[in-house]
Amino acid sequence: MEELRKTYNPKEVEGKIYKLWEKSGFFNPDKLPKRHKKPFSMVLPPPNVTGTLHMGHALTVTIEDIIIRYQRMLGRKTLWIPGTDHASIATETKFLKESGVRKSDYGEKRQEFIDLVNDFALKNKDAILKQLRSLGASLDWSRLAFTLDKKRINAVEEAFIKMHPKKGEGIIYIGLGKVVNWDVKNQTAVDDQEVEYEVCKDKLYTFRYSKDFPISISTTRPETKVGDTAVAVNPRDKRYRQYIGKKYENIKFVGVNLSIEIIGDPSIDMQFGTGAVGITPYHSKVDEEIADRHGLRKIQVINGVDRMNHNAGILEGLKVDEAKERVVEWLRSNELLEKEPEEIEHNKPKSQRSGGKIEYLPHRNQFFVSVSKPIPERKTKTLKELLSDAVKSGKIKIFPKRFEKVYLNWVKNLRDWSISRQIWYGHRFPVWYVPPAPTGDDLDYIVSRTKPGQGYEQFKDTLDTWFSSGLWTFSTLGWPGKTKDLKKYHPTYVLETGYDIIFFWVARMILMSQFLLGEIPFKTVYLHGLVRDEQRRKMSKSLGNVIDPLDMTAKYGTDALRFALIFNTAPGADSTISEEKIKGMRNFANKVWNATRFVLQNTKSKTQNPKYKTSSKDKTNLQKLKKLVKEITRDLESFRFHRAAERLYHFFWHYYADKVIEDYKKGLVSKALLFKFHETLIKLLHPFMPFITEEIYQKLPIKNKKTCLMVENWPK
């Protein structure tokens, strides 16, 4: 037998071992040995093709690979599906930023532009797939998927049509003039979830529209006031009660004729400002809701390119910021300002993706998924109800449990999902119209996979990227086809992902699966936290504190990185990673390696004829080992991966190495026991440190050895 080197060298092991696994075919459940019967399935959260993998991905892969390897060893028919996400808006934004390409140069050459983004995406995709392999992920590559490949495009179209068979039907509708969050920088609408709020100091202006207007109002956005159609007060407010119902016509405000109705609405806070709010229905979501409640007129005064439009009178053509100054000047010179502007803290909306300004404005042909329309095929329940039922009923369990509350609270406040994006890279709508472009009030369109006839053009917009990821658990299994995979592996068993995408992704998968299949997409959701640096900061390029997982695996080995990631990492809690921690785990890997050397050196010579009698210590040692197996198994069953890892680390080093091996040297324990310990520990460690344990397994003289440790029986 060859001598093991003194220190473990992951470089000469990992590539070789991964090939061995791939060659075995055991990543694919169809090729697993007979004993693997009961299916166990999971999808990998498809990484965005915006770049390469970071520590967060590495943690995801580590946890999921631990789960799948454990289940495989238990004897389940394990399927873990790999894939990547086209991430339409994120990828397009990133591409524009990195390439310097200007979209405006491609006005009529949409396909050319898409090809460029595609190239960019493909390059990243290849890198990602390589990285996944190098992290040791035992994914079934034969089922590799991409959210924008042919099969998934088919699934998306099918889903859309099921949700919206034709104009006026289903749960998708076009929001004619519904206010959207408009990302001025990216020139697209985005969903509520993609809007972030930044606290900043702003000026609150208090004024009247005109000298004879009875009520003064406060606002941080005076320029929008040319679009006001009402002033709302609280009906209980004694100061204003007598005005409710009155109408003031022909108010001259910055050269615009305003017509303002005084309305009473209980949502108005009497304490804030003057207790009266100027209602701007087309440039505020809250105002829009109030306007709908009271049947108010709506006037758009700001356009999509950050300028005032033709309804803004003398402000027309001005940039929004300029218009603001102009209005303030006008108010001053007309002595309408009640007092000097106050500095207040204000939450300013901005786009999570582009970092640019969000302007609320009406959009003519924006598609929405209604979350509150009763669905006949689902016992007239609404999506909202389906979403909350899935978790409330206990069909889906979220772990850690506290996230169930977070989820349910979110569902409670959920508004319709805005799914149209004015982005080019992504899924097209199976929706057609006859040009000129649909800007009319009554838009005519046809829902169809293919061109419905002469003169039709397809909708220019693309779908929110989460629309396709929402289908992931079943689109990867062949849906809408009635495939064997779908029957066997859906619902999936565990959905493991970061808590930061519980709404974006987890909720959307539940939504899609409930609507389209009438079943849950997974039984358990396991959420992990953010991976931070040693000082608990988020890793970011601008901070320069990014630790690249591949650098670390190259330096210390994949097993060391994986162990460091899971060590001391509680479920749902943010964790930290540092080079020092990884180094420590590299040392552990080396400890495992050298214990193996010791065992091999002591077994190779006279293994045939072991004369070791069971010693007094053997019995207690065996009990200890048995207890450990029980604990590790329990930890894994209850998703306490960190505890299992910590236990294993401690047991291996401070019990097995420090006590058992030392006792063996003194002749206090038998060789059989030593070997039993080693074999068992290697198996228990395998899900966590797959490479080194597999390498060791291949070298150990074990009876009835299998092709690889990966399919060995989990110790009992």
Place this chain on the structure above:
RNA sequence: GGGCGACUAGCUCAGCGAUUAGAGCGUCCGCCUUACACGCGGAAGGCCUCAGGUUUGAAUCCUGAGUCGCCCACCA
């Protein structure tokens, strides 16, 4: 405004009802003891944020306070 989490060794964190409270990294002393210096032996270091309560027993459960952080809603 609503909700959630954290506060444990110098640092980062496990532990969440019961024997002298743990790990990684760091610190100090001594060792190349033929598996391992990516190591071995030893040591220092903790009123487990504070105040009440429940309990035979609390870092662990309950109540309250303080500090920090996160999420959701968005306030004109």
